[in-house]
Amino acid sequence: MNLLQNVHVALHALSANKLRASLTMLGIIIGVGAVVALLSIGQGAQAAILGEIEGIGSNLIFVMPGTVNMGAALGEGSTASEVLTLEDAMTIARQGNCPDCSAVAPQYDHGAEIVYHNASMYTTVTGTTPAYQQVRNFEMHLGQFFSDQDVGVAARVAVIGADVADELFGPEDPLGKIVRINRVPFRVIGVLSKEGAGALLSRDRAVVVPLSAATRLFGRDSISGEGSQIVTRINVSAIDASRIESAIAQITEVLQQRRGTAAEHEDFSVTSLKDLADVTSSVTQVLTIFLAAIAAISLVVGGIGIMNTMLVSVMERTREIGLRKAVGARRSDILIQFLIEAVVLSLAGGAVGILIGVGISGLVSLSGVFAARLSLQSILLATGFSIAVGVFFGIYPAQRAARLSPIEALRYE
Amino acid sequence: MQKATIMRLRNVSKVYCSGQIQVHALHGISLDIARGELVSIMGPSGSGKSTLMNILGCLDQATSGVYWLNGTEVGQLSDDELARIRCREIGFVFQNYNLLPRTTALENVEMPLVYSKAKGRRRRALDALDAVGLADRARHRPSQLSGGEQQRVAIARALVNEPSILLADEPTGNLDSKTGQEIIAIFQRLNAERGLTVVYVTHDQEIARQTRRIIRLQDGHLAGDESVAPQKGATRAGDPRI
Numbered sequence: 209m210n211l212l213q214n215v216h217v218a219l220h221a222l223s224a225n226k227l228r229a230s231l232t233m234l235g236i237i238i239g240v241g242a243v244v245a246l247l248s249i250g251q252g253a254q255a256a257i258l259g260e261i262e263g264i265g266s267n268l269i270f271v272m273p274g275t276v277n278m279g280a281a282l283g284e285g286s287t288a289s290e291v292l293t294l295e296d297a298m299t300i301a302r303q304g305n306c307p308d309c310s311a312v313a314p315q316y317d318h319g320a321e322i323v324y325h326n327a328s329m330y331t332t333v334t335g336t337t338p339a340y341q342q343v344r345n346f347e348m349h350l351g352q353f354f355s356d357q358d359v360g361v362a363a364r365v366a367v368i369g370a371d372v373a374d375e376l377f378g379p380e381d382p383l384g385k386i387v388r389i390n391r392v393p394f395r396v397i398g399v400l401s402k403e404g405a406g407a408l409l410s411r412d413r414a415v416v417v418p419l420s421a422a423t424r425l426f427g428r429d430s431i432s433g434e435g436s437q438i439v440t441r442i443n444v445s446a447i448d449a450s451r452i453e454s455a456i457a458q459i460t461e462v463l464q465q466r467r468g469t470a471a472e473h474e475d476f477s478v479t480s481l482k483d484l485a486d487v488t489s490s491v492t493q494v495l496t497i498f499l500a501a502i503a504a505i506s507l508v509v510g511g512i513g514i515m516n517t518m519l520v521s522v523m524e525r526t527r528e529i530g531l532r533k534a535v536g537a538r539r540s541d542i543l544i545q546f547l548i549e550a551v552v553l554s555l556a557g558g559a560v561g562i563l564i565g566v567g568i569s570g571l572v573s574l575s576g577v578f579a580a581r582l583s584l585q586s587i588l589l590a591t592g593f594s595i596a597v598g599v600f601f602g603i604y605p606a607q608r609a610a611r612l613s614p615i616e617a618l619r620y621e
Numbered sequence: 622m623q624k625a626t627i628m629r630l631r632n633v634s635k636v637y638c639s640g641q642i643q644v645h646a647l648h649g650i651s652l653d654i655a656r657g658e659l660v661s662i663m664g665p666s667g668s669g670k671s672t673l674m675n676i677l678g679c680l681d682q683a684t685s686g687v688y689w690l691n692g693t694e695v696g697q698l699s700d701d702e703l704a705r706i707r708c709r710e711i712g713f714v715f716q717n718y719n720l721l722p723r724t725t726a727l728e729n730v731e732m733p734l735v736y737s738k739a740k741g742r743r744r745r746a747l748d749a750l751d752a753v754g755l756a757d758r759a760r761h762r763p764s765q766l767s768g769g770e771q772q773r774v775a776i777a778r779a780l781v782n783e784p785s786i787l788l789a790d791e792p793t794g795n796l797d798s799k800t801g802q803e804i805i806a807i808f809q810r811l812n813a814e815r816g817l818t819v820v821y822v823t824h825d826q827e828i829a830r831q832t833r834r835i836i837r838l839q840d841g842h843l844a845g846d847e848s849v850a851p852q853k854g855a856t857r858a859g860d861p862r863i
Contacts, residue, residue: 213735224723531719534680535733535778536708538701614707615681618719 218549235510236557242503244565247586250496256578290475293436308455335422351398362420370402511601518605530617550602558594633686664838712779714789769800789821
């Protein structure tokens with residue numbers, strides 16, 4: 209009997225009991241649907257996060273005081289008692305010290321209240337240099353970023369994020385307006401383009417001013433015991449992604465030299481966003497695998513359902529099996545017939561499950577949080593899995609059918 | 622003319638074990654059936670007729686003794702070789718027809734061709750149905766056919782692989798005598814026209830007497846093996862030996 213005939217016979221046999229066949233398929237449908245949906249959602253989430261990190265600037269390297277972890281990197285700051293100073297940043301930036309670094313932007317963060325007429329909000333004010341725009345990939349929605357000259361004269365100008373502009377100005381054009389930061393007037397010269405909710409290190413609530421202006425604004429808070437300008441963080445961007453490792457090594461070396469610390473007890477840390485991306489993708493990968501494993505368990509449960517149905521089917525059709533053997537069917541003919549019936553059952557369930565999984569990931573994409581990534585791989589994986597489940601759980605019932613003796617099977621009532 | 626022996630049994634016994642009890646269904650049966658013979662087997666219930674038919678039809682194996690089919694010792698064959706013999710050498714007709722419900726007469730007849738991997742299945746199945754006079758019922762399901770028609774479909778199914786032996790276990794047992802007679806006439810015609818070796822089991826003395834030879838079983842023993850003088854009723858189909 210060839211494959212097509214077997215499939216035909218299997219469909220015929222299954223259609224004789226449609227409700228039972230559909231209930232049996234339900235387990236596989238749920239399992240495969242879950243596998244496809246979870247894999248595509250997981251991959252979508254991972255791609256979204258990586259895209260986010262890419263947006264911040266994948267060549268970005270952070271230098272932070274103390275030995276910080278990834279969480280602190282995301283939380284914009286550290287609780288370490290050691291501090292970095294403007295001189296550290298200048299050392300990194302000095303010609304020839306770090307040939308693989310293209311831009312260096314120290315930043316000093318301090319919470320402050322921003323007021324415009326009756327509207328006010330509390331946010332983090334960042335004092336930095338014009339290079340910050342380049343290392344952070346900032347795009348301007350309106351106006352422009354401040355210049356080196358602004359930094360030189362400690363000009364009281366501010367570039368604000370989209371949410372800040374919305375909250376303080378509403379529909380009004382913020383350009384040229386005066387806001388008060390801790391009661392000191394600053395002129396708004398630029399608005400950053402909106403990044404959207406859920407972004408890492410979001411710039412939407414940023415208020416960026418020249419570093420020198422921030423120093424004046426926050427006074428003693430921003431000066432170390434030795435009288436140097438404190439920086440919260442030094443942002444460095446590597447020439448390109450392949451130079452990140454060497455750039456980190458160069459930065460580490462010059463800072464160790466300048467600060468006179470040994471490698472064993474560094475009082476600063478240098479991390480790249482690539483490290484962060486690696487951690488993130490391995491976390492989402494583990495999560496995806498974990499969810500897929502749970503889905504796989506429901507596939508196994510579905511497989512047991514198939515086995516059960518096939519055993520009942522073999523028992524019900526004992527006479528048919530006896531007859532087929534009596535007219536010349538070999539063991540292998542019967543084995544293949546019932547195996548194919550089980551696989552048809554699981555594959556049909558798999559097909560419906562894939563449709564449902566595709567539907568769910570489509571819904572997730574429609575919801576707009578992030579785009580689920582439906583990969584051909586996950587569909588092939590699900591198809592392969594459902595065939596494997598059909599074969600694995602179908603083989604025992606099929607063997608039972610094949611082993612029946614024709615005479616006893618024919619006599620079966 | 623003495624024809625070649627197609628089925629030869631020597632001292633064949635069959636013992637069934639059902640739990641602790643052993644049932645001796647056949648005791649040392651020895652007999653020869655020649656190619657082209659038309660034989661009936663008679664005997665009361667439980668005399669071992671069906672057991673003998675199942676062994677002859679390679680559906681079951683003897684517990685002891687030897688069975689040669691066409692010179693091959695059946696006891697030595699593997700499962701697959703037995704399946705091949707059932708497929709190509711033997712057509713088997715059951716008392717209760719054993720047709721697959723939910724499939725048409727044509728599909729029922731086609732089924733053995735699937736296992737013999739024959740070409741042109743539809744054509745051959747239609748030919749076989751035509752041979753039993755049911756070509757016009759090809760698309761009917763068993764439930765839409767009368768008992769006699771169902772048995773004719775079963776005969777067509779037994780014939781479709783063109784076997785040399787046709788075995789029937791009480792083929793008329795579920796039919797009224799008129800319909801039964803029609804079925805027997807088909808067997809006679811096949812025996813006479815195609816030279817098929819036909820063996821059937823019956824309870825009916827009249828039907829048994831329409832063969833050339835009656836084998837009687839009693840409690841698993843061979844109780845008689847007699848030739849039947851040609852009758853008018855039995856020769857209607859035109860026996861070549863007359």
